[in-house]
Amino acid sequence: MTQFRKRFSKSSLQKQARREVLLQENHGHPSQQFVADLNQNEQAMKELFRNCSDVVYRPIQIHEKKKALLIYIDGIVDTKSLEQTLLMPLILKEIPERSSNLESFDKLFRDQAIATRQTKLASSVLETVQDILKGQVAIFVEGENQALLADLKEYEKRQITEPAVESVIRGPREGFTESLQTNTSLLRRRLRSARLKMESLTIGTLSQTDVAIVYIEGIAQDSILEEVRKRVGRIQIDAVLDSGFIEEFIEDNPYSPFPLVQNTERPDVVLSSLLEGKIAIIVNGTPFVLIVPLTFWSVIQAAEDYYEHFIYTTAIRWLRFMLLGISFLLPSLYVAATTFHPQLIPADFLLSIAAAREGVPFPAVVEALLMEVMFEALREAGIRLPKPVGSTVSMVGALVIGESAVRAGIVSAPMVIVVAFTGIASFTIPRYNLGLAFRILRFPLLFLAGTLGFYGIGFGIIALLIHLVNLRSFGVPFLAPVSPQIPGNLKDVLIRSPRWAMNARPTYLAGRDKERIPKGQKPSEKRGRSE
Amino acid sequence: MKPIHFRIPILLLLLLLLLLTTGCWDRKELDDQAIITAWGFDLIEDEMYTGTAQFAIPSKLGVGEGKSQDKAFFTISGNGKNMYDASKNMRLKLSRPWFEGHSGVVLIGERLAKHGLANILDELGRDPTVRLRRDIIVLRGGSVQDFLELTYPLESLSAHAIVSMHETAGLNANHTLRNFYMAAESEESSPFLPVIEMTDRSSEESSKLTDPKMKLWGFAIFNKDSQLVGYLPMNKGYYQQWVKGLLKSIIVTVDIPGEKGNVVVEANHLKSKIVASPRGTKVHFNVTLSGKGNIRENNTRLDLGVSKNIALVQNELHTQVGTYVHQIIKKVQPLGTDIFGFGEAFHRQHPYQWNMLKKEWPEKFAEAEVSVSMNLQIQETGLTGAPYILKNREIKK
Structure with a gap:
């Protein structure tokens, strides 16, 4: 074993070394510097960017004698401001003749021309290349061994639209986009406080994806924050295409079917989580923002809960909780009750089930599995297929399952009702990824119910509970605040307290700043009069 | 804690043990069982019992359009030296194993009631599938098999009618097997059971009437040996129930x-x-x-x-x-x-x-x-x- 480990670690070291070599081949050696010769610098850059047709080399003449070269990547640079703020001053001799070295350009740009944009001087090839790739314009001047980098980043962005996944009837309709800057601005606009921190880092050797860890200072717990920084910081990956890539690296228990990281497209959800002491991770290139830690009870909390009246919301939460149970248990309960414990079913009901089952060739558990698979297939087809075809599929599927299968005697009508109701119930779970976990676990439970009856279901539920109480999300127990029970934190679990009663932040999440809303704000006639 | 790839095989092994060591495997599909809705027992001669069971025919019980005019049940009878012998003989006529968890009523013929219920009580009390909430009723006159063949206009299964007639009559419907056992075992009281009768209208003319042919008659009084010793007709039975504190x-x-x-x-x-x-x-x-x-x-x-x-x-x-x-x-x-x-x-x-x-x-x-x-x-x-x-x-x- 130890020998194996040694070999394993050795090979991983080799891999690490090879990765570094690859990086150098692409971006130049870290210690490579520019020289004072424009041609040589141009050659060096052209060598690095060979076969990159989107790189633009734009030679210009300053004061008709000094040669200069602009390098940028087409499409990620704002060409309008490039024209106005860089090319015009340089070409049209607006610069005094004596100050034609890069330092003075730098100063000039910074002071006058492009005051809102960042500029800097760089002499490292690697740094310059990386900045060009991020949308900066590099200016090389004859006789200078540095490059002036001007940040003119600007690329096509999607409009801010309503999120497709977590839709609400009442509440903000803005959703995140693929651009990190847009996303951070959506947060900052809603929380104008210097305590809203956004620590940025870059992940991905090739993709160089910007990632921001967002939290509110004082509200987020330092230990959790430190853990997030540590876990995100140690990720080594070639490219990050979605926040899901990050999620899989930072989960506490990678084998659990339950997600331990929440994702959302809604800025209001992120902010309400931040205000509870959670931490968000925004990844450039995806509208899905990660929120950690995730606790189980958010499975029944929807964004809208906090905008609608609390009595209605509480009732809806109970409904969701019941439907969660149904989506997980109903097919199993039906199979177990009809094949193992028919005594439990009221006589008339049993007889009508028996009447429906008469002539069905399969055992109930096979029937249930058949229908569940068919339902899942429909669901999957609905997502995968192009939208115009999708509706046809669901219509044909509904016909096949609902009508023909029953009439042909392959499945019984009660089973269709059970499976359909289960499917509908599973759609009511606000957290899609937590719903997926229950969707998957339904099948082993169905198997247990079909082989052992209620005994099997009991066994399955106990195993599930043991698993759930063992789960941690960034050190926070998954079932908190119910198990372990943390007194005073149950105001937002099975009931949603009115806003004026939610005085404290969750104590298992929040750091120093525990108070949320000062007490004594319950509206009443008396209170209005005394003031 | 062991790494997860060690725990999974252990878990699977435990699961397998769970499946193999739990003893009886009682998985039975509903459509592989014959559902008994009512039982009837009587004595045809000394030491010769007869048992009759009413079975539901689920395919005839269909709701809505599928509802058929035929009887939604059939009966099977068998004779034997004791209850179990009789039921064993009944099984010879059955295509499916029976399921009696939902049989709501046990009818006792008059002759058997007079002979004593000791045997049948023993058999019913011993069988784990028999529910103690099952009603037990004495049939006055007529044969148990004929009675179980009767149809009732409102209920597709006449057994359901028998069970719910009491409740409708304002009597406490609590004439269950359990209560009978309790009364029979107690020192203080004697058991009594409701009596139902088959109204005798065998003439041509009356067979066209839709008037149900079953009727609550009164109560049967049993002694400590569970033998029927007397009857109370309904008009008297109401008052007995009132004194007993059971009447609504x-x-x-x-x-x-x-x-x-x-x-x-x-x-x-x-x-x-x-x-x-x-x-x-x-x-x-x-x-x-x-x-x-x-x-x-x-x-x-x-x-x-x-x-x-x-x-x-x-x-x-x-x-x-x-x-x-x-x-x-x-x-x-x-x-x-x-x-x-x-x-x-x-x-x-x-x-x-x-x-x-x-x-x-x-x-x-x-x-x-x-x-x-x-x-x-x-x-x-x-x-x-x-x-x-x-x-x-x-x-x-």
């Missing part, structure tokens, strides 16, 4: 002396209180029946809007019902079967004397002195006071 409502017809007609009172909130007092070697019981009454029908000339007349009706009701109940009790006493709950009352009120008495309780019950007092308040007279059609001068104020 009763309709009483009161004859008014000096008047031609009678007054009908529906009494609700019925209560019964039994006070036991030992007097020498004998025991005295005072039964107080109370309740609240509404006038339902007035066939006299009395104006019931006048409280004097109400008092008159109430007094007559007290005397008449009191005497009637006393007669019923007197009639049952010689049987030595305490079906009124006297023994229980005595046991509760005089626990020490009970110990001396309990061995000879049937005899003591037979010779006990009983007095009945009534306290029934007439509270409502309906919407009219005086009889509807009579002219003013004819009304007795």
Whole structure:
């Protein structure tokens, strides 16, 4: 074993070394510097960017004698401001003749021309290349061994639209986009406080994806924050295409079917989580923002809960909780009750089930599995297929399952009702990824119910509970605040307290700043009069 | 904690053990079982039992369009030296194993009831699939098999009709196997069971009528050996149930002396209180029946809007019902079967004397002195006071 480990670690070291070599081949050696010769610098850059047709080399003449070269990547640079703020001053001799070295350009740009944009001087090839790739314009001047980098980043962005996944009837309709800057601005606009921190880092050797860890200072717990920084910081990956890539690296228990990281497209959800002491991770290139830690009870909390009246919301939460149970248990309960414990079913009901089952060739558990698979297939087809075809599929599927299968005697009508109701119930779970976990676990439970009856279901539920109480999300127990029970934190679990009663932040999440809303704000006639 | 790739095989192994070591594998599909809805037992000759079971035919039970006009059940009978032998012979005619968890009623033929229920009680009590909440009913006259073949217009399974007829009749539907066992085992009381009969209308003409051919008849009284010793027809049975404290409502017809007609009172909130007092070697019981009454029908000339007349009706009701109940009790006493709950009352009120008495309780019950007092308040007279059609001068104020 130890020998194996040694070999394993050795090979991983080799891999690490090879990765570094690859990086150098692409971006130049870290210690490579520019020289004072424009041609040589141009050659060096052209060598690095060979076969990159989107790189633009734009030679210009300053004061008709000094040669200069602009390098940028087409499409990620704002060409309008490039024209106005860089090319015009340089070409049209607006610069005094004596100050034609890069330092003075730098100063000039910074002071006058492009005051809102960042500029800097760089002499490292690697740094310059990386900045060009991020949308900066590099200016090389004859006789200078540095490059002036001007940040003119600007690329096509999607409009801010309503999120497709977590839709609400009442509440903000803005959703995140693929651009990190847009996303951070959506947060900052809603929380104008210097305590809203956004620590940025870059992940991905090739993709160089910007990632921001967002939290509110004082509200987020330092230990959790430190853990997030540590876990995100140690990720080594070639490219990050979605926040899901990050999620899989930072989960506490990678084998659990339950997600331990929440994702959302809604800025209001992120902010309400931040205000509870959670931490968000925004990844450039995806509208899905990660929120950690995730606790189980958010499975029944929807964004809208906090905008609608609390009595209605509480009732809806109970409904969701019941439907969660149904989506997980109903097919199993039906199979177990009809094949193992028919005594439990009221006589008339049993007889009508028996009447429906008469002539069905399969055992109930096979029937249930058949229908569940068919339902899942429909669901999957609905997502995968192009939208115009999708509706046809669901219509044909509904016909096949609902009508023909029953009439042909392959499945019984009660089973269709059970499976359909289960499917509908599973759609009511606000957290899609937590719903997926229950969707998957339904099948082993169905198997247990079909082989052992209620005994099997009991066994399955106990195993599930043991698993759930063992789960941690960034050190926070998954079932908190119910198990372990943390007194005073149950105001937002099975009931949603009115806003004026939610005085404290969750104590298992929040750091120093525990108070949320000062007490004594319950509206009443008396209170209005005394003031 | 071990790494997860070690835990998974262990978990699977545990699961396998769980599957293999749990003993009986009782998975049975609904469509592989014959669902029994009712049982019937009788004695055809000495030491020869007959058993009949009513089975539901699920395919004929379909709802809506699929509902068929045919009978939704069939019966199977078998004979044998004992219950189980009979049922074993029944199984020879069956294509599926039976399931009796939902059989709601056990019918006992008259002959078997007179012979004694000891055997059948033993068999039913031993079988783990038999529910103790099952109703047990005595069939008066006719054969059990014929009765189970009867159809009932409202219910596709006549067994369901048998079970729910009691409830509808205002009787407490609690005539379950469990209660019978309890009464049979207790020292204080004797068991009694409801009796149902098949109305005999075999003539051509009446067979066209849709009038159901089953009817509640009354109660059967059993002795301590679970043998049928006497009957109480329904009109008497209601009062027995009232004394026992099981009745919900009763309709009483009161004859008014000096008047031609009678007054009908529906009494609700019925209560019964039994006070036991030992007097020498004998025991005295005072039964107080109370309740609240509404006038339902007035066939006299009395104006019931006048409280004097109400008092008159109430007094007559007290005397008449009191005497009637006393007669019923007197009639049952010689049987030595305490079906009124006297023994229980005595046991509760005089626990020490009970110990001396309990061995000879049937005899003591037979010779006990009983007095009945009534306290029934007439509270409502309906919407009219005086009889509807009579002219003013004819009304007795």
